[in-house]
Amino acid sequence: MITIHVEDTSGEKRSVEFQENPSGNLMEVLVEEIFDVPAICGGIAGCGTCHISIKTKGDELLPDPEDDESFMLDTLGNRVENSRLSCQLKLTNKLHEAEIKILGDG
Ligand code: FES
Numbered sequence: 434m435i436t437i438h439v440e441d442t443s444g445e446k447r448s449v450e451f452q453e454n455p456s457g458n459l460m461e462v463l464v465e466e467i468f469d470v471p472a473i474c475g476g477i478a479g480c481g482t483c484h485i486s487i488k489t490k491g492d493e494l495l496p497d498p499e500d501d502e503s504f505m506l507d508t509l510g511n512r513v514e515n516s517r518l519s520c521q522l523k524l525t526n527k528l529h530e531a532e533i534k535i536l537g538d539g
Pocket residue numbers: 460472473474475476477478479480481482483484505518519520521
């Protein structure tokens with residue numbers, strides 16, 4: 434099981450567990466766990482509503498954003514240094530014990 438620690442837009446924190454699944458993505462987990470993630474585009478890096486900041490345990494390196502993710506992040510007014518689109522992050526062990534903050538599209 435992978436455990437992540439999520440802070441929602443109101444500042445409440447909750448830990449969530451899920452199975453490793455490289456064909457799934459983090460946005461799907463956040464939606465399933467009823468966090469405020471509208472995911473309007475359905476996960477194609479087209480809306481920015483699944484925007485999060487993420488700090489991995491031990492600063493485990495995540496794959497760099499693809500061009501479409503980088504482009505969308507550039508359009509967001511609330512981008513921070515460790516911003517990612519959760520729909521572009523696969524459900525791998527690299528996420529275990531990550532600290533995540535839901536930022537949305539600002
Ligand atoms: S769900 Fe739209 S950018 Fe991730």
